[in-house]
Amino acid sequence: MSSKTKTMWNVGLIAALLLLLFLLEQVIPSGSMFFTVLKKGAIYALVAVSMNLLNGFTGLFSLGQAGFMLLGAYTYAILTIPVESRNSVYQYFDGGVIQFALPVPVALIAGGIVAAVFAYLIGLPVLRLKSDYLAIATLGFAEIIRAVFQWDKLGPVTNGSNLLRSYPTFKSVLYPFVVAGICIALIVLLINSTYGRAFKAIRDDEIAAEAMGINLAHHKRLAFVISSFFAGISGGLLAMYQTSIQASMFKSAMTYEILLIVVIGGIGSVTGSCISSFLFIACSEWWLRFLDNENLYIGSFHVPLLRPGFRKVVFAVIIMLMVLFYRRGIMGDKEFSLEKISNFFRRKRGKKEGKGGASHE
Numbered sequence: 460m461s462s463k464t465k466t467m468w469n470v471g472l473i474a475a476l477l478l479l480l481f482l483l484e485q486v487i488p489s490g491s492m493f494f495t496v497l498k499k500g501a502i503y504a505l506v507a508v509s510m511n512l513l514n515g516f517t518g519l520f521s522l523g524q525a526g527f528m529l530l531g532a533y534t535y536a537i538l539t540i541p542v543e544s545r546n547s548v549y550q551y552f553d554g555g556v557i558q559f560a561l562p563v564p565v566a567l568i569a570g571g572i573v574a575a576v577f578a579y580l581i582g583l584p585v586l587r588l589k590s591d592y593l594a595i596a597t598l599g600f601a602e603i604i605r606a607v608f609q610w611d612k613l614g615p616v617t618n619g620s621n622l623l624r625s626y627p628t629f630k631s632v633l634y635p636f637v638v639a640g641i642c643i644a645l646i647v648l649l650i651n652s653t654y655g656r657a658f659k660a661i662r663d664d665e666i667a668a669e670a671m672g673i674n675l676a677h678h679k680r681l682a683f684v685i686s687s688f689f690a691g692i693s694g695g696l697l698a699m700y701q702t703s704i705q706a707s708m709f710k711s712a713m714t715y716e717i718l719l720i721v722v723i724g725g726i727g728s729v730t731g732s733c734i735s736s737f738l739f740i741a742c743s744e745w746w747l748r749f750l751d752n753e754n755l756y757i758g759s760f761h762v763p764l765l766r767p768g769f770r771k772v773v774f775a776v777i778i779m780l781m782v783l784f785y786r787r788g789i790m791g792d793k794e795f796s797l798e799k800i801s802n803f804f805r806r807k808r809g810k811k812e813g814k815g816g817a818s819h820e
Contacts, residue, residue, distance in 0.1 A: 476636075480633055480636060481633060494632050495745070496744065499700060499744070500736050500737035500740045501635040501636050503717065503736040504639055504737070505693040505696070506528060506693035507724065508732045509524070509642075509689035510721050511724075511726065512685065513682055515726040515792075516658045517661055518662030519586070519593060520594045521683070522714050523581075524601075524690050525605075526577075527694065529601075531691025531698075532694035532697055533698075534566070534569055534691070534695070535626070535699070537616065538557070538561045538566040539561060539562075539566045539626040540625055542560055544625040547625070556615040567638070567692055567695045568692070572688065574687045574690055578683050586683060598714065602711065605706050608706040621705070623698075624703040624704075626698070627699070628699045635700070639696070642693075646685075647729055649685065657678050661673065661675060661678055661679065720739050723785075725791045726787075727792035729794060731789050731793075750769045751766070751769060751770050752765060753765050
């Protein structure tokens, strides 16, 4: 399959997917859990792929994604709250310092840029560390950022520990899909570029990569900044999805969830991160929700053990089983592609034709 044919097929599939989502929105109620899973799944897919760029493709064990998402979410919200609504939002801080509003796309990009700038500054000292030490340092940064944004001294900008609200949100599932899709496509292009090959070389063997002329510090910092940029954009999308944000939302548990998605999907697989994001959200927020109902009956039989929070226990067991039987994740380090699907069906058709020819003889 030529590259031109691949591109045409990919564009056609994306257009068909968006058309299908548009048609489903006309049929299924907008408040359906199905759309909730799709919206949040698309947002988590973007931040999981951005984390995979670091952990899976560059070999940097970072746990600061929640902090970068917080920066992106707050930047987006602060810059898009309408001027006429600022007095009600910043009611304890006289309307706040910022008295203007930016368009949504500009604010989303600004959220990514703010996260990238912080990543660059933090990366100067932190990226000298390796493995667990790097993870602890980045996790500490995320917790510090969360505490600072709840500080009343910064209230005129961040609104202290109060909610930020009244900013533009999205209702259509197409919006997060389009934004996340564009960002993930850019990450894939980066991975397949010379920079991506340098990242993989650093992951495989730093000494060999340096011997080949790769600047380790520069490329590590580049991967860290780019990953944080897209984490900031996903934070802005999450703010739009939640309709209101508070710094207390971005706890370390959020980073662990993202890391879990990356591990389940396969470290080093963009496709795996996308698939596991939707599976994770669907299981945790939809499919297992009935396990929280302590008054569940099947006919006249009362199902025992069920109570609020029981779904989390079952979900943890499912994750343990997946890790035991799929140690490299759902996709491992492989990717989903049209060429592989066509080759699979071609082999199947060849086997059937071979069997038919043999029986005919």
